[in-house]
Amino acid sequence: MISERFHPIGTPGTPWGDAEKAEWLAQQSRRRSYLEDVVKAVDALRDRFDVHQYGQLEYHGESFPLYALRSREWRPELPAALVTGGVHGYETSGVHGALQFARDDAADYEGRVNLVVVPAVSPWGYERIHRWNAHAVDPNRSFVPGSPAGESAALMELVASLRGRILVHIDLHETTDTDESEFRPALAARDGKAFEPGTIPDGFYLVGDSEKPQPGFQKAIIDAVAKVTHIAPPDSAGRIIGEVPAQPGVINYPLRKLGLCASVTDAPYVTTTEVYPDSPKATPRQCNDAQVAAVRAALDYALAQEGA
Template sequence: MNTSSDYSIGEPGHPWGPDDKSAWLSLQSAKRSYQVLVESRISSLHDRFHVECYAELHYPSGHYKLYAVSSQDWNPELPSVLITGGVHGYETSGVMGALHFLEQEYESYAETFNFLALPCVSPWAFETINRWNPLTIDPNRSFVADSPAQEALAVVQYLERRGLSFLAHFDLHETTDTDNSEFRPALAARDAKAQDHWEIPDGFYTVADTSRPCREFQEAIITSVAKVTHIAPSIDGRIIGETLQQPGVICYDGIGLGLCMGVSNAPYVTTTEVYPDSPLVTEQDCIAAQVSAITGGLDYLLSK
């Protein structure tokens, strides 16, 4: 178990108050640039895509524009695909994978699908390499109406304004060693509630939505990604504590938990999970895995 006593902030047995949250925020600092690494690449897409700022985040620690990149000639006769990255800002390959797909792979599918991509949902967390936003809220438990997380609320409201129906949604994530060394201990301390401990799986896996598991869709993604990196083995039939549903795949209740993968009405939904801390992979391997997950899923949809 991870407990509140494992963390330097807060009093064991007591949930964090405003002072504790301020103490946590004071320890955070920018370690990379959203403008340089993300905004500049999105700006370069203007000639090929429709790019818009769908919201702005205003925090005392910084102001950020959020961008949506979509097919320039949106065809209402074609099925539409949603791609989200950077819901957890520290999960780097999700952001870079979404951008790489738009830059390098989009044209192969442009005549068959409409695409809407939100490459970096949580820019402050991207810069500070965090799971939470500055208010110690996890955006990926906050995709609900009246969300307490600005990042999630902006996505929910934007999708409502667009009024789109999606065939598929790819939500690009990572599982890192810091999930156990930093983020789960911080969660235990913030809520004064012990957290189950699990081993971080070495390899790629997906999380399907319990209400729409799409077994063949998940299998196609796993098969595609296996060509560029290894798939996570189960430990006693589980991955991150959840029962394995099929090789490399577990399930969560995306809608009930307020996860990003629950935000769309798509019948085909997946959350990808890359493991960047494996000694067997490079940063480029992780990005390639995210792109392969998207293309593998799209190729499956094309085969139906």
């Protein structure tokens, strides 16, 4: 039985019910604007991309249109690449790194690959600077049939029409100090489990797919990002977030089993980036630049392997 209180909501050892979730929701406040930060940036790219609204979320009287940027000169004979950001809304450089890539770098790949950029999968979470959606559900554990997260279900529907054509998918994330101070304790409380403290990696790392590891692909990304920001070393136990690295800066997870966004396609080349924005050695600009460097390296490697 769990008796120690480590989170202000709920009873230790008892999963949250509707009352606890309502209490949690009442504590969430809008702290930034999806319209100002993301939608306007997407609108500014309409002269270069086909902007596709692939869904709309409705939460307690608020509406959030979901947008994807697609290559304007879409060529059926070319492979496709998917770039996703903001699956966890609070992970800022995932959103702004995806937008920066679309604005400044996507043109370099015209005629080589069809691009689909989804910069903000979870707009409610973006505005609240939160990991979950308004129902206290983590979208990045919800890429499963009959998904409990509207964010995940909408992206799965978008991607379904492209299955078999996507060559590479890179999902842009961050690991922050608040993972340990806020979100992991909340997760344990929500699920009625004990909170087991961990450590936050000091630097950038990648999460590949243990079911189809691509060590050369992951190394190419790490090498590119190392020119922009530092790569996370293992902790004192030789691990990164509890996993033994497959190579420097890379761990592997069973992505589909865990319902992670990087499993949403059948692409042979997939990875999740993890930027560390709370490092005194990294600026917000470096974090965005690291995401862009990762996207470029992922595309360059995959296209070279395919002779494209």
